Amino acid sequence: MLETTRCFGTAFTQAERCKKRLTGLIPPAVESLDLQVQRCLHRIDSLKQSPLEQYAYLDRIRTESSNLFYKLVMGNLKQIVSIIYTPTVGLACQEFSRIYTPASAPGLFLSLADQENLDLVISNWPGADPDICVMTDGSRILGLGDLGVNGMGIPIGKLSLYVAAGGFNPSKTLPITLDLGTNNPKHLNDPFYLGTRSHRPRDSQFYEFVDAVMAALKRRWPKLLVQFEDFSSEHAFGTLERYRNKYFMFNDDIQGTGAVILSGFINALKLSGTPLKQHRILFFGAGSAGVGVASQLMDHFTHAEGGLTKAQAKKLFWLIDSKGIVTSDRSDASRYPSHKKLFLREDMGGKQVGTLLEAIEHVKPTALIGLSSVGGAFDAAVLTRMGELNQAPIVFPLSNPLTNAECTFEDAVKHTQGRVLFASGTAFPGQEHPVTKQILEPGQGNNMYIFPALGFGASLAKATKVTDHMVYQCAVSLSKQLNEEETALGFLYPRIERIREISGLLARDVILAAVEEGVATEPFVTNLNLLEGSNESRQKKAAALLQWIEHNMYTPSYQFKL
Numbered sequence: 001m002l003e004t005t006r007c008f009g010t011a012f013t014q015a016e017r018c019k020k021r022l023t024g025l026i027p028p029a030v031e032s033l034d035l036q037v038q039r040c041l042h043r044i045d046s047l048k049q050s051p052l053e054q055y056a057y058l059d060r061i062r063t064e065s066s067n068l069f070y071k072l073v074m075g076n077l078k079q080i081v082s083i084i085y086t087p088t089v090g091l092a093c094q095e096f097s098r099i100y101t102p103a104s105a106p107g108l109f110l111s112l113a114d115q116e117n118l119d120l121v122i123s124n125w126p127g128a129d130p131d132i133c134v135m136t137d138g139s140r141i142l143g144l145g146d147l148g149v150n151g152m153g154i155p156i157g158k159l160s161l162y163v164a165a166g167g168f169n170p171s172k173t174l175p176i177t178l179d180l181g182t183n184n185p186k187h188l189n190d191p192f193y194l195g196t197r198s199h200r201p202r203d204s205q206f207y208e209f210v211d212a213v214m215a216a217l218k219r220r221w222p223k224l225l226v227q228f229e230d231f232s233s234e235h236a237f238g239t240l241e242r243y244r245n246k247y248f249m250f251n252d253d254i255q256g257t258g259a260v261i262l263s264g265f266i267n268a269l270k271l272s273g274t275p276l277k278q279h280r281i282l283f284f285g286a287g288s289a290g291v292g293v294a295s296q297l298m299d300h301f302t303h304a305e306g307g308l309t310k311a312q313a314k315k316l317f318w319l320i321d322s323k324g325i326v327t328s329d330r331s332d333a334s335r336y337p338s339h340k341k342l343f344l345r346e347d348m349g350g351k352q353v354g355t356l357l358e359a360i361e362h363v364k365p366t367a368l369i370g371l372s373s374v375g376g377a378f379d380a381a382v383l384t385r386m387g388e389l390n391q392a393p394i395v396f397p398l399s400n401p402l403t404n405a406e407c408t409f410e411d412a413v414k415h416t417q418g419r420v421l422f423a424s425g426t427a428f429p430g431q432e433h434p435v436t437k438q439i440l441e442p443g444q445g446n447n448m449y450i451f452p453a454l455g456f457g458a459s460l461a462k463a464t465k466v467t468d469h470m471v472y473q474c475a476v477s478l479s480k481q482l483n484e485e486e487t488a489l490g491f492l493y494p495r496i497e498r499i500r501e502i503s504g505l506l507a508r509d510v511i512l513a514a515v516e517e518g519v520a521t522e523p524f525v526t527n528l529n530l531l532e533g534s535n536e537s538r539q540k541k542a543a544a545l546l547q548w549i550e551h552n553m554y555t556p557s558y559q560f561k562l
């Protein structure tokens with residue numbers, strides 16, 4: 001992101017102030033970064049009645065001083081993530097056109113009208129050459145629908161996590177929003193809306209434009225990793241298939257979400273005590289995230305560790321969309337988009353199952369995964385039935401932000417008498433176990449555990465592409481990162497506070513996978529010959545790789561040259 005040209009931070013020593021001609025422009029006290037962080041926390045606390053004010057305050061700190069911002073985020077991850085990311089970022093996106101100030105130059109807006117001049121517009125970017133960009137077209141922002149250019153808050157929030165959790169240098173990150181209009185009348189009629197006031201184009205025009213953007217980005221920055229985020233589901237799948245072998249890119253909602261849920265699911269499987277073959281997994285939501293997760297689970301089940309054939313594995317999945325279970329003989333089956341066809345049930349004998357409760361009765365699921373954006377869909381009856389059917393029901397209400405989560409942790413604990421194996425997209429507070437009175441901590445099944453490390457590892461390795469194997473190894477690696485305490489407490493994911501330490505290990509495994517696939521080109525990595533030699537020597541090389549990764553991670557500090 002843009003480095004501030006003039007920063008009036010109080011960490012400058014008297015000598016630095018003299019040298020930079022800042023004397024008199026900054027209050028006299030010389031303060032450590034830690035003390036400045038304490039001031040920020042105090043301010044954030046005083047704004048607790050207004051999450052949007054908290055967001056705006058943090059956004060100002062981010063644009064004014066990256067060092068202070070990232071010191072604050074990294075030292076207080078759990079608290080700050082809930083403001084700069086889900087849930088508050090959802091509100092910030094909805095209000096983006098109303099809280100925008102000219103001082104914030106958030107990133108690049110590429111409009112359809114600029115299609116012929118993309119090289120010029122991209123060259124206007126005043127920051128350093130980026131290593132990573134997050135790009136959205138605002139068409140499906142979290143579970144909030146089509147927000148048009150107001151979706152810019154998402155690339156900004158994700159990139160903050162690429163820095164804080166992954167280790168990218170903040171000056172090498174670039175948020176991009178494609179301004180392709182919006183089909184949301186609320187924004188089209190809002191006098192403050194900051195995007196082009198037109199409806200979204202037809203598919204052919206969409207792909208022509210995105211093709212032009214991808215080509216122009218590659219011309220300008222050949223090594224740039226482009227993360228696609230929050231595109232409507234057909235375009236999410238369409239762009240992934242179109243670009244995955246041509247450009248250095250991945251789709252976070254399909255692949256990142258698939259990986260993070262696979263990881264939590266691997267740990268939930270162990271805790272459930274039920275053998276894999278006896279699981280029945282019901283997805284509530286069959287969009288980019290639902291099908292992305294189902295595909296990643298399917299790959300794992302048919303992998304050596306899962307040991308199932310494709311046909312056996314497919315039988316474990318049922319997907320529900322807005323019209324019921326996705327079957328081969330539903331009246332609209334001929335119009336299914338291709339991603340839904342991957343998980344068609346062919347054994348329903350024409351039976352139409354509409355409601356979630358009916359589906360639960362039909363499937364008798366061991367696991368219920370919510371990626372529908374329908375807040376509260378897992379109601380008391382659904383949760384109670386999951387508890388009756390299973391000793392340890394797996395319930396993952398993964399939709400974001402909080403208002404769209406399919407259920408709360410409180411309800412999941414209450415209606416299953418504390419037996420639930422739970423993960424949600426947005427964090428919920430801990431709950432007391434109804435019998436033992438122990439405080440139960442919910443898991444956070446959010447792709448933020450994956451994308452920072454996947455991106456950092458892929459970018460450091462200068463991979464030519466992001467392969468499925470790299471994504472899969474990232475997921476498996478995350479599943480192995482629980483420490484003793486977390487394992488004893490039955491966690492599905494490590495504590496979020498450990499994310500930076502874990503990201504280093506995940507990035508190492510992503511790079512190893514890139515080497516296995518022959519797509520890593522960074523000389524330091526290729527010269528290590530990571531796959532050669534005895535076990536002991538390979539372990540030593542992997543340790544050297546980890547050290548190199550950690551050395552390359554950005555950490556906030558003041559460094560002035562006098």
Ligand SMILES: NC(=O)C1=CN([C@@H]2O[C@H](COP(=O)(O)OP(=O)(O)OC[C@H]3O[C@@H](n4cnc5c(N)ncnc54)[C@H](OP(=O)(O)O)[C@@H]3O)[C@@H](O)[C@H]2O)C=CC1
Nearest residue numbers: 142143233285286287288289321322372399400425446447
């Ligand atoms: N935790 C995490 O890390 C992540 C969470 N998410 C969250 O997942 C949610 C979905 O994202 P995504 O898959 O990209 O969105 P999509 O719009 O692609 O998919 C939504 C799916 O939910 C279905 N649906 C909508 N309403 C209902 C209903 N009343 N009953 C049953 N199914 C319904 C839709 O059906 P139909 O196909 O018929 O329209 C569609 O299949 C979002 O809230 C997003 O925030 C996404 C990525 C990561």
Ligand SMILES: CC(=O)C(=O)O
Nearest residue numbers: 142230253400446447
């Ligand atoms: C987390 C995320 O990517 C989403 O909700 O879309």
Ligand SMILES: [Mg+2]
Nearest residue numbers: 142229230253
């Ligand atoms: Mg997303």
